[in-house]
Amino acid sequence: MAPSKKKHACSQPCVIPGGFTELPLHFSSDSSAQHRLYVKEHRVRAERSSHRPLDRTLFVLNVPPYCSEGVVKELFSQFGSVQSVELRDHPGSSQESGPKLSKVFKPAAKQGFKVGYVVFQNSSSLKEAKSHPHDEPLVVCTEQRPVRTGVQKWIQQYQESFIQPDKLQQMVDSFMEEYDKRKEEVAERQRKEAEQQEEEDEGWVKVTRGPKGTKARPHSEAANKRTLQKEIKKKKRKELMNFYTWQHRNTQKEHIAELRKKFEEDKQRIALLRAQRKFRPY
Template sequence: MAASKKQHATNQACVIPGGFTVLSLKFCSSSVAQHKLYVKEHKVRDEKSSYRPLDRTLFVLNVPPYCSEEVIKRLFSQFGNVNSVELRDQPGSTQHHGPKLSSVFKPPEKLGFRVGYIVFENPSSVKVAKSHPPSEPLVVSTEEHPVKTGIQTRPTKQIVNSFMEDYDKRKEEEAEQQRKEEEQQQEDEDGWVKVTRGHKGAKARPHSETANQRTLAKEMKKKKKKELMNFYTWQHRNTQKEHIAELRKKFEEDKQRIALLRAQRKFKPY
């Protein structure tokens, strides 16, 4: 008789001070540790919003970081149809102050325990969720709906191998293309070179000894012409300097002559 009373007691909902009901949560069915959620019917008179109806909204505390809005909606769907789920860092109004930012400027989500607002389709679902016994924990990750946690690593080895294979293949194709171009540009018996247009971005040039000597002679001619132009520029600059010096010297002599003439006019022998 005592055992039956004890079993009946564990199947009842656990209500703590503040009106919150305790719900047990397990990450997977094989987990030994359990997490506690604290739920309560949302009754805030100051908040007049159609997003959180007072008779159909369940307020949830201590939501772990690995529970997203999709996970919470799936867990509480067993109590009734869920219209919406909202997770926040702290309790507050649904009205956002300030300008609405784009998703590009959205700040990153904080990884911590959060609070949630679950809106059911029927008011009776709130009562069913509050009467759920803590001896029957809610399971987060199942075979049908697995939940990934921790740092998700990418298959680095496969990516590196794939990149190296593509790189080797591209290098082989470039070497084969260059070999074909060199074969096409070989001199024939008369010394003629067939110049062909290579692949996009490459300049087709003959690689014969005659063409190399012709190019070298052209470069030397350009260099000598440049040196000659520089020499003439230096000579022209010196000529200008000498001309300016002669003009200054003539100016000084003219000044002395004018001063002498003025002095002779002022002299009166009688």
């Protein structure tokens, strides 16, 4: 029997259905267990975000829990310069719908496998990552890049959860500086509006040219508030006048009904007196 002419190319990338390429992953160089990452080019046309350019973003599935954003960045840096790395629990938009929390109060991170978005500086790095041979695994933990797991990782996270007093003081000082700056801006704006209001009270009103056929109005927040208050008072006064008009009309109707009732009673009394009257000449 003649041997088969087909040869298994071990140095070729392994592509699975869906357009994903398998990348083998070892935790350390002497580890026998093998993990697999599934990568492909990020091509979501509906997402118009500058954080994930379509020609330089690599979509990564099955990222293990011991791989942080820094570790993923170091792993893919061998294919080229990495601009940014983003790890999420589920695929989705880069825009966060929830409120932004302070750096001090961080929500507890979910433990489990994640999806990642790796943005390269050049598009050629993305092609090189997709063409990586599946018989050359990526190593997570090395001497230059040690990765802690288990109790050591828990101890490191516990120590990092404490904030140094000097760092916390810097954060508080920067927040108070921004607060004072915003407060000064508000006070300056109120002062300018008060000066403009005084000028308007003296008879000087700043107007601008508007569309043809329309009257120009003063561009002042205080003037707008005054006009709005006048409209509200006018509306309330009109409602009160309408209420009194309805009450007066209702009183007149009741008075007319009582007069008609009294008139009918008087007619009946007069008819009864006429029926009882008798002629007595003597």
